[in-house]
Amino acid sequence: MQVGIGLPTTVPGVTGTGLLDWARAADAGPFSTLGVLDRLRYDSVEPFAALSAAAAVTTRIGLATMIAIGPLRSPALLAKQAAAIDALAPGRLTLGLAVGARRDDYAAAGADHRTRGRALSTQLAYLRGEIAEFPVPRFGGPGVGLLVGGSSGAALARMARYGDGYAHGGGPPRAFASAAAKARAAWQDLGRPGSPWLWGQGYIALTDADRGRDYLRDYYAFTGPFAERIAAGALTTAREVRDFIRGYADAGCDELILFPSTADPAEAERLAEVVA
Amino acid sequence: MRTVVIGGGPAGLYLAILLRKAGHAVTVLERNAPDATFGWGVVFSAGTLGALRDADVPTHQAITDSFARWSAVDIRFGGRLVRAGGNDFTAIARTRLLAILQERARDLGADLRFGVEVDTLPDADLVVAADGANSRFRDARRFGAAVRPEGGKYVWFGTDLPLDAFTFSFRETEHGLFQAHAYPFDEHRGTWIVECAEPVWRRAGLDGVTEAESIAFCERVFAEDLAGHALLSNRSRWLDFPRVSCKRWYDGNLVLIGDAAHTAHFSIGSGTKLAMEDAVALAAALERNGDLTAALAEYEGERQPVVERFQKAAGDSAAYFLRTARYTGYRPIQFAVNLLTRSGRVSHANLAARDPDLVRVADAAFAGAAPGAVVPPPVFTPLDLGAVRLPNRIVADASPGSAVDAVRAGAGLVAVAAAVSPEGRVCPETPVLDSPEPWTKLADAVHAAGGLLAVRLTHAGARGATRSPEWGADIPLPPDQAWPLVAASALPYGPFSAVPTELTDLDGLTARFVAAAGHAGDADVLELDLADGHLLAGFLSPLTNRRPETRAFPLAVLDAVRAAWAGPLIVRLCVDDLAPGGLTADDGVAVARQARERGADVVHVRAGHTVAESRPDYGPGHLTALSDRVRAEAGVRTLVGGYLTTADEANTVLAAGRADLCALSPRPTPLEELG
Incomplete structure (x- = not known):
């Protein structure tokens, strides 16, 4: 299993220079991938713009959306955005897509929330089927890696139909293991050979647990009391991080992205020490 | 911290004990008298007892001193008794449990008040609603609460019959099947729960009876027990x-x-x-x-997933006991294995x-x-299909190139899909059954490896002309490589899929299938594809066939x-x-x-894929429940896959009579990579 780190694009107080420094540090550190989240109605940096900036100041690290809310963008625009990252950082992009959990983002984007599942299928079929009428990289297989997230049966079928693998939404290793079994079952059901690439994610708050949890409560306030659980699940010590990494590796995770809950550069340094 | 607990059942009293030990002030408000109780005995597992010992030694001691213990499960069915040993059960009279908890709570200084009706939320630092399934303080909107009936009709009796096993008894009556769930809770008495399906209950006239009539009826039904x-x-x-x-x-x-906060059906006793x-x-x-708030969030976060798993198992168990009438044709031993493995948590091993x-x-x-x-x-028990004997119960999907490897990996039967015509291919790599020679050669190779060959006659219909599965599923070929598609109706399968032409020459297609069957060479078994949204399956479903008069065409x-x-015929069917x-x-x-009546020897149970946007429920063994149902209700042998990955899973499915053949998925990590 490889371990990646999140770019703090949704964390309060983050600056442009802070993001660039973070990306450089990640590129110099023991991380496989730099991941970004996606949210429209929140104080955050747009994921493809953030990855473009990161691409410009890094040389080797993988760049991934974990996930981007596909249906907020048209298929062609999404392909164009992803193509831009691939042009700036050839061979380094992994495109994770899902419908997301936020109705308000759909309203803000003028996208239909009711048909989001079908819209994502169309988008994936567009990318994978090479439908674009302008040059874009290959999506899937040897090209830009394509991950699909979501926990419903329909989402898993979509993953197995169009994706290279599964982007899990977060939780304890046990939850990941259960989702991984479902993803493999879907993969087999759709007749795909081999098994899906499995990506997981978690939150760390290694420098200031209280501040990190406050951010998570705010970021997930739309889930109601569940936000408290997400905040409680943040990894606040080196030992918790190590146990989490071991749990994910045992559950068959291929790539685990740990997202920071503060923009403090010391957060990345602490994680680098644990992961190294 | 001042805590008020509403409800003096086991949860409320035990919490009062633990909070008192931590030094908090606790008041318990209970509407009934201290010695009033409902129900009879309470079952515990060894795992729970460990947690109770860690939490409070004196109550653990008092509870275990009062326990009835036993290790057997008796299944009384079809005039036979099957006893399954090696379990570890303990139970206690509910009145005794409450008395122990009340005494301990009082000793620790908890304020226990009985006969108190609570109408408004008490003023305290923490208020605990421990007032049972009909909680008055579980406001539906505040807690997102949902209550729905589960399982059949049931009634909770005691009995003075001394029991030495957890006993399930099944009794046929003129109204239908009645079942008892019974277990001892002290030397003299046991719990005796009677359950039946709602229509059976109604037919037996139990909706209007008095308690005495209800007892008399149940005593008659279970007189022998x-x-x-x-x-x-x-x-x-x-x-x-x-x-x-x-x-x-x-x-x-x-x-x-x-x-x-949650209930779990009584049949798992949790x-x-x-x-x-x-x-x-x-x-x-x-x-x-x-x-x-952090404490309550942590409590919810820790317990909710555990409880959800139990509720899922309890729901499955409740559903099982609702459908037991389906299995009354089974031999008692298989009936028992089916019952004992019902939750999916207990395997053959x-x-x-x-x-x-x-x-x-x-x-x-099972082996006769x-x-x-x-x-x-069971997986290594041969199966006779007419004159053909399958060496074992493992079936593998393979391509012509991988069929021999699949036999070497343990499959008794390998199934290779082949299109009945070039237009019927899923992707360019799909073989076409247009002459017997390659299939005779393949059959020879498979036979030499010790296996048998099944050829699946398929026509991809609207799902044809796609890229190979390495590239994804249902990804259309570029237009210059694609071929025209046909389907029951002119409906494209997925986004950007080509629109198929409505197939009108049905006789021509039938002739194609017949001709292909003739080309199957020395294959041992034929499988006819009526599944996965392919051409014939598309005729069966109203979602994909707009010509109702052609719905029976696949038959x-x-x-x-x-x-x-003349040989064995498997129908791969979307059920x-x-x-x-x-x-x-x-x-x-x-x-x-209908397939059975028309001579299918086996139904290969499949589900979904008729349309691209379906709602599967994936997980290990996700098709097993459907196979169980088809096998029991249609009276036909079944083959099932659905992500079964181990021989133990297959043994369990087979021994319980949920299928006759299993398609094992390759394990996610090949052994050579583990080495």
């Missing part, structure tokens, strides 16, 4: 089991525990266990966290570890050997292929579209029955 002993009543009424679930378990300073574990988790979370003799008897019966003979486990193809092929407006499992069972 009770052997002259009585059923005891304690305001025992026929009920629907209420399944309670809550999205949130706390709001402000009000928190739910035990049945107030209600009290879960309730007392809630108390342990809540007390521990309060101990660890200075902040009340688990049973063998608990009671080797039982599994030996079951396996010998002498009772108790030593035989290989005509079955007739024609059956007439042309549930898993999509709104599509075929349901009821429809699927009916088609499976």
Whole structure:
């Protein structure tokens, strides 16, 4: 299993220079991938713009959306955005897509929330089927890696139909293991050979647990009391991080992205020490 | 911290004990008298007892001193008794449990008040609603609470019959099947729960009876089991089991525990266990966290996933006991294995570890050997399909190039898909059945490796002309490489899929299938593809066929292929579209029955894929329940896959009679990579 780190694009107080420094540090550190989240109605940096900036100041690290809310963008625009990252950082992009959990983002984007599942299928079929009428990289297989997230049966079928693998939404290793079994079952059901690439994610708050949890409560306030659980699940010590990494590796995770809950550069340094 | 607990059942009292030990002020308000109780005995597992010992030694001591213990499960069915040993059960009279908890709570200085009705939320730092499944303080909107009936009608009796096993008894009556769930809770008495399906209950006239009439009726039904002993009543009424679930378990300073937060069907006997574990988790979370909200969040976060798993298992168990009438044709030993493995948490290997003799008897019966003979486990039991003997129960999907490897990996039968015409290919790599030579050669190679060959006659229909599966599923070929598609109706399969032409030459297609059957060479078995949204499956479903008069066309193809092929015939069948407006499992069972009547030897149970946007429920063994149903209700042998990955899973499916053949998935990590 490889371990990646999140770019703090949704964390309060983050600056442009802070993001660039973070990306450089990640590129110099023991991380496989730099991941970004996606949210429209929140104080955050747009994921493809953030990855473009990161691409410009890094040389080797993988760049991934974990996930981007596909249906907020048209298929062609999404392909164009992803193509831009691939042009700036050839061979380094992994495109994770899902419908997301936020109705308000759909309203803000003028996208239909009711048909989001079908819209994502169309988008994936567009990318994978090479439908674009302008040059874009290959999506899937040897090209830009394509991950699909979501926990419903329909989402898993979509993953197995169009994706290279599964982007899990977060939780304890046990939850990941259960989702991984479902993803493999879907993969087999759709007749795909081999098994899906499995990506997981978690939150760390290694420098200031209280501040990190406050951010998570705010970021997930739309889930109601569940936000408290997400905040409680943040990894606040080196030992918790190590146990989490071991749990994910045992559950068959291929790539685990740990997202920071503060923009403090010391957060990345602490994680680098644990992961190294 | 001042805590008020509403409800003096096991959860409330145990929490009071633990909070007092942590030094909090606790008041328990209970509406009934201290010695009033409902129900009879309470079952515990060894795991729960460990948690109770860690939480409070004196209560653990007092509870275990009062225990009834036993290790057997008796299944009384079809005039036979099957006893499964090697289990570890304990139970206690509910009145005794409450007395122990009350005494301990009082000794620790908890303020216990009985006969108190609570109308408004008390003022305290923490208020705990431990007032049971009908909690008055579980406001539906505040907690996202839902209550729905689960399982059949049931009534909760005691009995003075001394029991030495957890006893399930099944009795046929002129109204239908009645079943008892019974277990001892002290030397003299036991719990005796009677359950039946709602229509049976209604036919038996039990909706209007008095308690005495209800007892007399049940004593008659279970007379042979009770052997002259009585059923005891304690305001025992026929009920629907209420399944309670809550999205949130706390709001402000009000928190739910035990049945107030969740219930689990009585057939897995976990209600009290879960309730007392809630108390342990809540007390521990309060101990660890200075902040009340953080403590309640941690409690909910820890317990909710555990409870959800139990509720899922309990729901499956309740559903099992609703459909037991389906299995009354089984031999008692297979009926017993089916019952013992109903939850999916106990496998063939688990049973063998608990009671080797039982599994030996079951396996010998499965193999048709002498009772108790030593035989290989079910996956290695041959299956006769007419004159063809499959060497084992493992079936593998393979391409012509991988068929021999699949046999070497253990499959007795390898199935290779082949299109009946070039237009019927899924992708350019799909082989076409246009001459017998390659298939005779392939059959020779498979036979030489020790396996048998099945050829699946397929036509991809609207799902044709796609890229190879390495590239994804249903990804259309570029237009210059694609071929024209046909389907039952002119409906494209997925986004950017080509629109197929409505197939009008049905006779021509039938002839293609028949001709292909003739080209199957020395294949041992034919499989006819009526699944996965392919051409013939598309005729069966209203979602993909707009010409109702052609809905039965696939059965005509079955007739024609059956007439042309003398060997064993498997029908690969979509028995549930898993999509709104599509075929349901009821429809699927009916088609499976027709397939059997028209000469199918085996139905290969598949589901979904009729349309691209369906709603599957993936997980290990996700098709097993459908196979069980098709096999029992359509009376046909079944083959099932659905992500079965181990021989033990297959043994369990086979021994319990849920299928006759299993398609094993390759394990996610090949052994050579582990080495």
